Amino acid sequence: MMKTDTRKINFGAGPAMLPPEVLLQASQAVLDYNQSGMSILEIPHRGQLCRDMIDECTALVKELCGIGDDFHVIWQQGGGRQQFCMIPLNFLRPDATAGFLISGHWSKEAMEYAHFYGNVNEVASSEPMKFNCLPAIPVDFSQELAYLHYTTNNTIFGTQWHDIPQSGAVPLIADMSSDILSSERDYSRFSLFYAVAQKNLGAAGNCLVAIRKDFLDRQVSAKLPPSFDFKAQVAERSVLNTANAFAIYVTLLMLKWIKAKGISSINADNKLKSSILYRSIDDSPSFVPYVANKAHRSNMNVCFFPVNPDVEARFNILCKQNNITGIAGHRSAGGYRVSLYNAISIQNVQLLSEIIASI
Amino acid sequence: MMKTDTRKINFGAGPAMLPPEVLLQASQAVLDYNQSGMSILEIPHRGQLCRDMIDECTALVKELCGIGDDFHVIWQQGGGRQQFCMIPLNFLRPDATAGFLISGHWSKEAMEYAHFYGNVNEVASSEPMKFNCLPAIPVDFSQELAYLHYTTNNTIFGTQWHDIPQSGAVPLIADMSSDILSSERDYSRFSLFYAVAQKNLGAAGNCLVAIRKDFLDRQVSAKLPPSFDFKAQVAERSVLNTANAFAIYVTLLMLKWIKAKGISSINADNKLKSSILYRSIDDSPSFVPYVANKAHRSNMNVCFFPVNPDVEARFNILCKQNNITGIAGHRSAGGYRVSLYNAISIQNVQLLSEIIASI
Numbered sequence: 001m002m003k004t005d006t007r008k009i010n011f012g013a014g015p016a017m018l019p020p021e022v023l024l025q026a027s028q029a030v031l032d033y034n035q036s037g038m039s040i041l042e043i044p045h046r047g048q049l050c051r052d053m054i055d056e057c058t059a060l061v062k063e064l065c066g067i068g069d070d071f072h073v074i075w076q077q078g079g080g081r082q083q084f085c086m087i088p089l090n091f092l093r094p095d096a097t098a099g100f101l102i103s104g105h106w107s108k109e110a111m112e113y114a115h116f117y118g119n120v121n122e123v124a125s126s127e128p129m130k131f132n133c134l135p136a137i138p139v140d141f142s143q144e145l146a147y148l149h150y151t152t153n154n155t156i157f158g159t160q161w162h163d164i165p166q167s168g169a170v171p172l173i174a175d176m177s178s179d180i181l182s183s184e185r186d187y188s189r190f191s192l193f194y195a196v197a198q199k200n201l202g203a204a205g206n207c208l209v210a211i212r213k214d215f216l217d218r219q220v221s222a223k224l225p226p227s228f229d230f231k232a233q234v235a236e237r238s239v240l241n242t243a244n245a246f247a248i249y250v251t252l253l254m255l256k257w258i259k260a261k262g263i264s265s266i267n268a269d270n271k272l273k274s275s276i277l278y279r280s281i282d283d284s285p286s287f288v289p290y291v292a293n294k295a296h297r298s299n300m301n302v303c304f305f306p307v308n309p310d311v312e313a314r315f316n317i318l319c320k321q322n323n324i325t326g327i328a329g330h331r332s333a334g335g336y337r338v339s340l341y342n343a344i345s346i347q348n349v350q351l352l353s354e355i356i357a358s359i
Numbered sequence: 360m361m362k363t364d365t366r367k368i369n370f371g372a373g374p375a376m377l378p379p380e381v382l383l384q385a386s387q388a389v390l391d392y393n394q395s396g397m398s399i400l401e402i403p404h405r406g407q408l409c410r411d412m413i414d415e416c417t418a419l420v421k422e423l424c425g426i427g428d429d430f431h432v433i434w435q436q437g438g439g440r441q442q443f444c445m446i447p448l449n450f451l452r453p454d455a456t457a458g459f460l461i462s463g464h465w466s467k468e469a470m471e472y473a474h475f476y477g478n479v480n481e482v483a484s485s486e487p488m489k490f491n492c493l494p495a496i497p498v499d500f501s502q503e504l505a506y507l508h509y510t511t512n513n514t515i516f517g518t519q520w521h522d523i524p525q526s527g528a529v530p531l532i533a534d535m536s537s538d539i540l541s542s543e544r545d546y547s548r549f550s551l552f553y554a555v556a557q558k559n560l561g562a563a564g565n566c567l568v569a570i571r572k573d574f575l576d577r578q579v580s581a582k583l584p585p586s587f588d589f590k591a592q593v594a595e596r597s598v599l600n601t602a603n604a605f606a607i608y609v610t611l612l613m614l615k616w617i618k619a620k621g622i623s624s625i626n627a628d629n630k631l632k633s634s635i636l637y638r639s640i641d642d643s644p645s646f647v648p649y650v651a652n653k654a655h656r657s658n659m660n661v662c663f664f665p666v667n668p669d670v671e672a673r674f675n676i677l678c679k680q681n682n683i684t685g686i687a688g689h690r691s692a693g694g695y696r697v698s699l700y701n702a703i704s705i706q707n708v709q710l711l712s713e714i715i716a717s718i
Contacts, residue, residue: 006391006394006396007391007396007397008395008396008397008401010397010401012401012403014601015400015401015402015403015404015601015604016401017401018398018400018401023389023390023398023400024390026389026400027386027387027389027390028386030382030385030386030389031382031383031386032365032366035365036367037365037366037367037682037684038366038367038369038684039377039382041374041377041382041385041557041561041562041563041609042367042369042371042374042375042376042377043374044371044374044685045374045563046690077436077437077438077441077564077603078436078437078441078586078600079436079600079601080600081584081585081586081599081600082436082437082586082600084584084586085584085586085587112584113584113585113586116582116583116584196601198400198601202400203400203605204400204404204601204602204603204604204605205436205564205603205605205606223475224475225440225443225444225471225472225475226440226472227437227440227441227443227444227472228444240440241437241438241439241440241441242373242374242438242555242557242563243563244436244563244564244603244606245374245563246562246563246564246605246606247564247603247605250400323396325396325397326403331405
């Protein structure tokens with residue numbers, strides 16, 4: 001049904017390309033989920049089939065992240081922005097202050113959302129440098145913050161925190177939407193981390209939220225309707241409302257795919273993919289990388305600009321001829337952005353870098 | 360791939376059974392969406408493919424509901440409970456009062472959620488009758504209410520408002536999650552109506568929200584983060600955050616299926632299905648219907664109880680032998696509940712009623 005020669009090479013920033021074997025299994029489950037006689041779209045969300053599936057997904061993500069029973073894991077709808085609201089609703093009193101490391105559009109938006117609920121403190125920002133690097137964290141930032149939030153990978157401008165920032169006694173919260181399980185990382189250092197699925201973990205409509213149990217105990221006491229109350233969501237084990245079983249299942253398939261490859265192998269591949277691409281851009285007279293500081297470059301999103309409109313026109317034609325799509329920069333940034341999430345093959349990156357080298 | 364002889368007859372209250380042709384098309388789109396060379400899980404949410412798909416879905420639901428440009432239609436994640444929050448957040452000042460017709464679990468829960476944001480007034484309730492009928496609306500209820508909210512169909516106890524309540528000058532809001540597009544209805548009488556997709560309109564993870572434009576102008580002025588702000592959601596045309604394109608596509612397929620049958624034909628079939636089933640229960644010495652008042656009975660969910668454990672045991676065995684599933688009553692109600700949403704065939708209802716008659 002899927003002709004590989006017509007399948008697009010999609011370097012989009014998310015929704016991202018998924019492995020063909022994941023798509024095949026997901027497609028089959030829409031017809032019949034695990035020989036249950038029901039589609040994955042039809043299984044009851046409180047029934048054993050769905051419970052087992054969600055439990056398996058939760059256990060697997062804990063195993064791959066190396067976190068244990070000191071964390072709750074739940075699966076939510078509403079994208080990253082829902083969490084931009086949920087986190088301050090649950091952890092920021094109106095008179096308290098949350099800190100933010102501003103390394104790009106999404107971290108800034110997370111701060112703006114939090115400001116509806118409490119005070120915010122821009123601990124560090126690379127906005128003056130137009131987000132072409134990571135901000136330097138002051139050593140003496142306030143330890144009175146309710147939490148410190150940052151975005152591990154900046155999809156729009158192509159920077160990535162390869163090391164976990166030191167937050168001292170302040171609980172650390174991370175939006176890992178665009179680089180979760182793409183490299184080895186000490187997930188136990190976070191009080192809360194979250195990631196939408198449509199980049200490295202599956203399809204839109206599902207968001208992983210992992211909350212350290214002792215952090216959840218510090219939930220602010222404001223009365224929240226259950227939908228917005230992490231304690232209620234945790235107690236209902238992701239089925240407070242009808243779970244998006246299909247999207248959770250696609251995440252389960254992606255987690256199995258990641259486990260089969262192994263995180264260290266995925267990490268190595270991601271480093272290789274980005275190094276191939278950065279090298280071709282750095283060596284090219286026709287393109288300039290957006291992020292000059294190599295230590296701050298993202299392995300997930302590589303952003304670059306053509307030196308002139310002629311280069312741009314020739315590059316666009318070659319990409320189209322080679323069935324490549326999804327490389328336009330974010331509407332707020334322009335230029336090109338190539339996303340190299342887990343499911344992007346080395347071979348596809350090589351093809352793109354050859355095109356870049358040819359111009 | 361899908362053997363029809365092993366396919367369950369699923370009378371679940373939602374997620375509900377979908378037509379085989381809808382499942383086939385949805386399954387195919389997971390592999391390749393409309394010969395785009397991309398899975399429906401991979402298409403960019405702000406790209407033309409996704410925009411066109413959402414626009415088509417919106418146009419079709421407007422056509423089928425008979426509403427025009429005086430309504431905004433958006434597609435949201437987070438289930439009905441997200442709307443239980445969104446509606447008071449947008450339309451209920453803390454010092455104002457919203458009215459509720461309490462006809463079952465869901466209408467009561469909608470009221471409880473609204474109470475986090477403002478005052479609530481239980482205009483009428485059938486809770487003293489354990490929800491086995493609809494409540495009578497007092498003729499003199501306050502016209503100062505911010506809105507009057509009701510649930511058109513009570514899934515758990517099996518009652519349904521076949522006529523639209525008179526709300527006078529008070530804006531009328533309805534949760535139509537379990538009976539939207541199941542019958543002919545004057546949708547233009549509502550200021551806002553919403554419906555999760557997993558019963559009559561597709562799969563979990565998608566919720567239709569239709570808002571009359573002049574009602575949206577009456578949004579309360581409290582500052583809301585964009586995720587919770589209907590005006591922001593409307594302005595972003597359902598892609599404020601990454602849309603659940605797959606679930607919206609399944610809804611589009613269901614809407615096309617509904618249009619092909621025609622609402623009046625669907626209405627006739629739903630009446631026929633429920634009358635077949637109610638008759639078999641009314642005529643049976645072994646079962647009693649939960650809702651005695653025939654004018655209040657739901658055509659969507661038929662609730663009944665066995666007269667003794669022996670009947671229950673025999674019924675359960677026969678259902679299992681006939682591959683029937685999803686008939687257990689809600690955990691809060693007990694007994695049996697048979698859901699007869701749009702995609703349930705007359706033939707399957709006849710089989711069930713024959714089993715009931717045989718006991």
